[in-house]
Amino acid sequence: MxxxxxxxxxxxxxxxxxxxxxxxxxxxxxxxxxxxxxxxxxxxxxxxxxxxxxxxxxxxxxxxxxxxxxxxxxxxxxxxxxxxxxxxxxxxxxxxxxxxxxxQGQITPFLNSLQLLTEHAAEYQAFIHEAIQTGISYPKSLNNAYLALTDGQAGFADLTQPNNILGFHYLEAAQRLGSSIxxxxxxxxxxxxxxxxxxxxxxxxxxxxxxxxxxxxxxxxxxxxxxxxxxxxxxxxxxxxxxxGSWEHFYPLLRFTILREGPENLKQYAEVTEGIENLIFQSAKTADNFENFMSLVKSKRYTRTRIQRMLTHIYTGFTWQMLHSFxxxxxxxxxxxxxxxxxxxxxxxxxxxxxxxxxxxxxxxxxxxxxxxxxxxxxxxxxxxxxxxxxxxxxxxxx
Amino acid sequence: MxxxxxxxxxxxxxxxxxxxxxxxxxxxxxxxxxxxxxxxxxxxxxxxxxxxxxxxxxxxxxxxxxxxxxxxxxxxxxxxxxxxxxxxxxxxxxxxxxxxxxxQGQITPFLNSLQLLTEHAAEYQAFIHEAIQTGISYPKSLNNAYLALTDGQAGFADLTQPNNILGFHYLEAAQRLGSSIxxxxxxxxxxxxxxxxxxxxxxxxxxxxxxxxxxxxxxxxxxxxxxxxxxxxxxxxxxxxxxxGSWEHFYPLLRFTILREGPENLKQYAEVTEGIENLIFQSAKTADNFENFMSLVKSKRYTRTRIQRMLTHIYTGFTWQMLHSFxxxxxxxxxxxxxxxxxxxxxxxxxxxxxxxxxxxxxxxxxxxxxxxxxxxxxxxxxxxxxxxxxxxxxxxxx
Known part of the structure; x- marks a missing residue:
C-alpha cells in the first residue's frame, strides 16, 4: 500500500x-x-x-x-x-x-531553488540579516534576500507567492530530516x-x-x-x-489575559519580541473589539499573521521556553x-x-x-x- | 481638629x-x-x-x-x-x-488579651503550631491556642467571635507599629x-x-x-x-485563568499552598458555575474565605513574591x-x-x-x- x-x-x-x-x-x-x-x-x-x-x-x-x-x-x-x-x-x-x-505548479523550480539556497547558505543569511536591519518584516526580508540571490535568473520558484513559500519550506524540511519522501x-x-x-x-x-x-x-x-x-x-x-471560532469571539478572554498579565509577563510568551508587549498591553486597554485592537497593534515590522501568532500564544500561555524545548x-x-x-x-x-x-x-x-x-x-x-x-x-x- | x-x-x-x-x-x-x-x-x-x-x-x-x-x-x-x-x-x-x-463591646478585655499574648508569645506560637499539625484551619488553630493560654480565666476577649478577632488584630497592629493611637x-x-x-x-x-x-x-x-x-x-x-460584583459573574474569567495557568503556575499566586493547586485546577475543569466550583474545592483544612483569597490572587495575578515584597x-x-x-x-x-x-x-x-x-x-x-x-x-x- x-x-x-x-x-x-x-x-x-x-x-x-x-x-x-x-x-x-x-x-x-x-x-x-x-x-x-x-x-x-x-x-x-x-x-x-x-x-x-x-x-x-x-x-x-x-x-x-x-x-x-x-x-x-x-x-x-x-x-x-x-x-x-x-x-x-x-x-x-x-x-x-x-x-x-x-x-508554481511544477516541482523542478522548487528543487532548483532548494539547491541554490543550500549551496549559498551563508550568502543568503547575510542578505536576510541586512534586510532585517532596515526594519522590514521577516517574511519580506527572506524574500529580498532570495531575490538578491537568484538575481533575475529563470528556473527558480517564485517565492513571493504564499503557497510557493510554504512548499519551499516543505522541501527544505524533508532535506533537513534526511527523508527520502x-x-x-x-x-x-x-x-x-x-x-x-x-x-x-x-x-x-x-x-x-x-x-x-x-x-x-x-x-x-x-x-x-x-x-x-x-x-x-x-x-x-x-x-x-x-x-x-474567531478572534472576535475569543477577544474578551484574550483581552482579560493581556490586561491581567501586563507587559512584563507578556514578554515570556512565544513570538512576543522587542517591545511589542507594551503596544499589545496599551491596545488592550483601549480596544473593545478585536478589529480595533488589531488596528492599534499593527505595524510595518510585523505581519498580521505574526501578531496573531503572538496573541495565540498569549491566549494559551505558551512560552518561548516551551517553544525552544521542542x-x-x-x-x-x-x-x-x-x-x-x-x-x-x-x-x-x-x-x-x-x-x-x-x-x-x-x-x-x-x-x-x-x-x-x-x-x-x-x-x-x-x-x-x-x-x-x-x-x-x-x-x-x-x- | x-x-x-x-x-x-x-x-x-x-x-x-x-x-x-x-x-x-x-x-x-x-x-x-x-x-x-x-x-x-x-x-x-x-x-x-x-x-x-x-x-x-x-x-x-x-x-x-x-x-x-x-x-x-x-x-x-x-x-x-x-x-x-x-x-x-x-x-x-x-x-x-x-x-x-x-x-465584646468593651476595650479592657482586648487590652488584657494583648498583654497576655505579648507576655506568652513563644508559648502561644507553640500551641498554634501544635493545632495546625492536627490538620485544622489556621483561624481555628489560633483559637485553640488562645483557649489553651487563657485557660478559662475571666477578663479576656472572646476570640471565637469574628469581629473580636479583627479588633484584636487592630490592637496588635497598633502595638507593633509603636503607635500612640x-x-x-x-x-x-x-x-x-x-x-x-x-x-x-x-x-x-x-x-x-x-x-x-x-x-x-x-x-x-x-x-x-x-x-x-x-x-x-x-x-x-x-x-x-x-x-x-460577585464571584458568579467573575467565574468565566476566573475559570479560564485557572485552566490557562495549570497547576504548576497556580502555585506562584499568593496564599496558594500545599497541593491545593491541583484541586483548584481539577475543579475548574468540571464546574460550570462558582458555587459548584467552591463545593468541589472546600475542605476542612481551608476556610471558604481563605480559598476565596487564593482565587482573588489567581484572578488578579498577585504572586507570593509580590505579597512578600510589602x-x-x-x-x-x-x-x-x-x-x-x-x-x-x-x-x-x-x-x-x-x-x-x-x-x-x-x-x-x-x-x-x-x-x-x-x-x-x-x-x-x-x-x-x-x-x-x-x-x-x-x-x-x-x-
Missing amino acids: KAVGIIVEYNPFHNGHLHHAQQARAESGADLVIAVMSGQFLQRGEPAFVDKWTRTQMALDAGIDLVIELPYVYATAQASDFAKGGVALLDAMGCESFCFGSE KPLTIQRIGANFHDPLTVGLPIASATGIREAFFKGTSVEELSTYMPESSISSLKMAEKEYGKF QLPSYIRLLGMSKTGKSFLNHKKKNISLPLISRAADLNDLMGKLDIHATTMYLQGIESVQLKKEFTTPPIYRG | KAVGIIVEYNPFHNGHLHHAQQARAESGADLVIAVMSGQFLQRGEPAFVDKWTRTQMALDAGIDLVIELPYVYATAQASDFAKGGVALLDAMGCESFCFGSE KPLTIQRIGANFHDPLTVGLPIASATGIREAFFKGTSVEELSTYMPESSISSLKMAEKEYGKF QLPSYIRLLGMSKTGKSFLNHKKKNISLPLISRAADLNDLMGKLDIHATTMYLQGIESVQLKKEFTTPPIYRG
Missing part, C-alpha cells in the same frame, strides 16, 4: 481542498491519502473556525483516509517549523510522497483562477468562506463552495456550539480513518516510526499535553461546556 | 455601618471621622458588590469625612495584614483614636441583636443584603436596611454597570472628602506622614500600580467598558 501525504488546515474544508486531495492521489498513484491537519489553532495565529473533530469528519467524508493531528507547537508556528512538523509526521507515517498546492506539487486553484479540472466546482478560499459567514451568509448558502458532507458537518457543529514530533495522534486508512494502520504498524496515539489520555509528554490544553482553551473561547471532549472523542471512523 | 479612624468595607453601606460611624464620633469626641476602606476586592476574597467610588459616595453621604483606600495588598490579606494596613494608614493620617465594632470599641449590633441605640434602624449584615439582592430582592426593597442615600448610589451603579503602606490614596474632611487636609497636611495621592496617575510604586490593576481586573469582571475610570475619577467631594 502506497501512501501520499498532504499537510492541511481545512478551516473549513472546501472544493479547493477536495481538488487538492484528489490530485494528490492521482499524481502520486497512491492507494491512500494521509492528511496531517492542524488542531484547534492555526498557522495564521487564529482559533479554528470549527473544532478539529468536525474538520476530521469533513476530511474523511471527502475521501481522506487518515487524519493525523499536527501538534500545537508546529500548527501555530512560522512556516519553517510548521513545515518541519508536518513533513516529519508524514515521513514517520511511511508516506512515499507528499503533495502540496502551489502557484518524494515531493510533488499541483497547480493551486484559487478564487480567481479557473482550472479546467474543476469544471463544476466553484472555488473560494477558506478565508473568504469564513468572512462570508461572519458577515451573515448562512452555512446553507456556503454550499456552492463546499462539499455537501462538509456543510452537514458544519451544521452539526453550529447546532452543538451555537458559534464558530525539536521533532514525539507521537502521531490519530484523529480519524477510513476503511482503507484502518487497513493501512493494521498492515504498516511496524513501519510507523513514532508511537501512534488514539486516546488523549495516552498523551503524556509536554507536546501532547499542550494539544490537550489547546483544546481546553479553544472550548473556553467558544463557550463550550464539553471540556472533556478531548478525552471522550475517539478517532472518527468512516467505514 | 481631632480625628477618629475606622476601618471598613461598606459592601454595601447599611444601617449598621451608619450606627458604627455615629458611635465612633460620639465615643471619641472627635471632630471628624476618617474611614480607611477596601478597594475593589475584599477581605473575604471577593470582588466588591459595587465599585469603590460608589461605596465612597455612600460613606460621604452618611457623614464620613474622609475616605482613604486600603491598598489591595492589605484589603485582600488575612486579618493580621488587613489590620496592619488599616491601622498604619489611620496612624499616618494623624488620627487620635480608632474605633471598631466588636461582639487610642483603641476604642463599640458593641456591634447585628441582624439578631436589638440595641436600644438603634430604635427605628433595622439592621441586616452586608452579606445578608448581598445575598438577598442576588436572590431577586430589588435595590428598592433593600431600603429597610440601608440609608436612602446609599440606595440612590446603588441605583446609579446598577444603571451604569447593569450588574453588581511591609507598610507607602501612600495615602484619597477617595473622597466632606467639607470638614477637606478642611482637615488643609490644616493638617504637615502632620500626615505619607504622600497624599489624589490622582491614580501619581501612584508610581508597585503597591499603587496593583490598586490600578485591581480596578482593571474588577471592571473586566463586571464587563464595564470604562477601563479608564481609575484615572478619570477624582476624589469625590460632598461640600
Whole structure:
C-alpha cells in the first residue's frame, strides 16, 4: 500500500481542498491519502473556525483516509517549523510522497531553488540579516534576500507567492530530516483562477468562506463552495456550539489575559519580541473589539499573521521556553480513518516510526499535553461546556 | 481638629455601618471621622458588590469625612495584614483614636488579651503550631491556642467571635507599629441583636443584603436596611454597570485563568499552598458555575474565605513574591472628602506622614500600580467598558 501525504488546515474544508486531495492521489498513484491537519489553532495565529473533530469528519467524508493531528507547537508556528512538523509526521507515517498546492505548479523550480539556497547558505543569511536591519518584516526580508540571490535568473520558484513559500519550506524540511519522501506539487486553484479540472466546482478560499459567514451568509448558502458532507458537518457543529471560532469571539478572554498579565509577563510568551508587549498591553486597554485592537497593534515590522501568532500564544500561555524545548514530533495522534486508512494502520504498524496515539489520555509528554490544553482553551473561547471532549472523542471512523 | 479612624468595607453601606460611624464620633469626641476602606476586592476574597467610588459616595453621604483606600495588598490579606494596613494608614493620617465594632463591646478585655499574648508569645506560637499539625484551619488553630493560654480565666476577649478577632488584630497592629493611637470599641449590633441605640434602624449584615439582592430582592426593597442615600448610589451603579460584583459573574474569567495557568503556575499566586493547586485546577475543569466550583474545592483544612483569597490572587495575578515584597503602606490614596474632611487636609497636611495621592496617575510604586490593576481586573469582571475610570475619577467631594 502506497501512501501520499498532504499537510492541511481545512478551516473549513472546501472544493479547493477536495481538488487538492484528489490530485494528490492521482499524481502520486497512491492507494491512500494521509492528511496531517492542524488542531484547534492555526498557522495564521487564529482559533479554528470549527473544532478539529468536525474538520476530521469533513476530511474523511471527502475521501481522506487518515487524519493525523499536527501538534500545537508546529500548527501555530512560522512556516519553517510548521513545515518541519508536518513533513516529519508524514515521513514517520511511511508516506512515499507528499503533495502540496502551489502557484508554481511544477516541482523542478522548487528543487532548483532548494539547491541554490543550500549551496549559498551563508550568502543568503547575510542578505536576510541586512534586510532585517532596515526594519522590514521577516517574511519580506527572506524574500529580498532570495531575490538578491537568484538575481533575475529563470528556473527558480517564485517565492513571493504564499503557497510557493510554504512548499519551499516543505522541501527544505524533508532535506533537513534526511527523508527520502518524494515531493510533488499541483497547480493551486484559487478564487480567481479557473482550472479546467474543476469544471463544476466553484472555488473560494477558506478565508473568504469564513468572512462570508461572519458577515451573515448562512452555512446553507456556503454550499456552492463546499462539499455537501462538509456543510452537514458544519451544521452539526453550529447546532452543538451555537458559534464558530474567531478572534472576535475569543477577544474578551484574550483581552482579560493581556490586561491581567501586563507587559512584563507578556514578554515570556512565544513570538512576543522587542517591545511589542507594551503596544499589545496599551491596545488592550483601549480596544473593545478585536478589529480595533488589531488596528492599534499593527505595524510595518510585523505581519498580521505574526501578531496573531503572538496573541495565540498569549491566549494559551505558551512560552518561548516551551517553544525552544521542542525539536521533532514525539507521537502521531490519530484523529480519524477510513476503511482503507484502518487497513493501512493494521498492515504498516511496524513501519510507523513514532508511537501512534488514539486516546488523549495516552498523551503524556509536554507536546501532547499542550494539544490537550489547546483544546481546553479553544472550548473556553467558544463557550463550550464539553471540556472533556478531548478525552471522550475517539478517532472518527468512516467505514 | 481631632480625628477618629475606622476601618471598613461598606459592601454595601447599611444601617449598621451608619450606627458604627455615629458611635465612633460620639465615643471619641472627635471632630471628624476618617474611614480607611477596601478597594475593589475584599477581605473575604471577593470582588466588591459595587465599585469603590460608589461605596465612597455612600460613606460621604452618611457623614464620613474622609475616605482613604486600603491598598489591595492589605484589603485582600488575612486579618493580621488587613489590620496592619488599616491601622498604619489611620496612624499616618494623624488620627487620635480608632474605633471598631466588636461582639465584646468593651476595650479592657482586648487590652488584657494583648498583654497576655505579648507576655506568652513563644508559648502561644507553640500551641498554634501544635493545632495546625492536627490538620485544622489556621483561624481555628489560633483559637485553640488562645483557649489553651487563657485557660478559662475571666477578663479576656472572646476570640471565637469574628469581629473580636479583627479588633484584636487592630490592637496588635497598633502595638507593633509603636503607635500612640487610642483603641476604642463599640458593641456591634447585628441582624439578631436589638440595641436600644438603634430604635427605628433595622439592621441586616452586608452579606445578608448581598445575598438577598442576588436572590431577586430589588435595590428598592433593600431600603429597610440601608440609608436612602446609599440606595440612590446603588441605583446609579446598577444603571451604569447593569450588574453588581460577585464571584458568579467573575467565574468565566476566573475559570479560564485557572485552566490557562495549570497547576504548576497556580502555585506562584499568593496564599496558594500545599497541593491545593491541583484541586483548584481539577475543579475548574468540571464546574460550570462558582458555587459548584467552591463545593468541589472546600475542605476542612481551608476556610471558604481563605480559598476565596487564593482565587482573588489567581484572578488578579498577585504572586507570593509580590505579597512578600510589602511591609507598610507607602501612600495615602484619597477617595473622597466632606467639607470638614477637606478642611482637615488643609490644616493638617504637615502632620500626615505619607504622600497624599489624589490622582491614580501619581501612584508610581508597585503597591499603587496593583490598586490600578485591581480596578482593571474588577471592571473586566463586571464587563464595564470604562477601563479608564481609575484615572478619570477624582476624589469625590460632598461640600
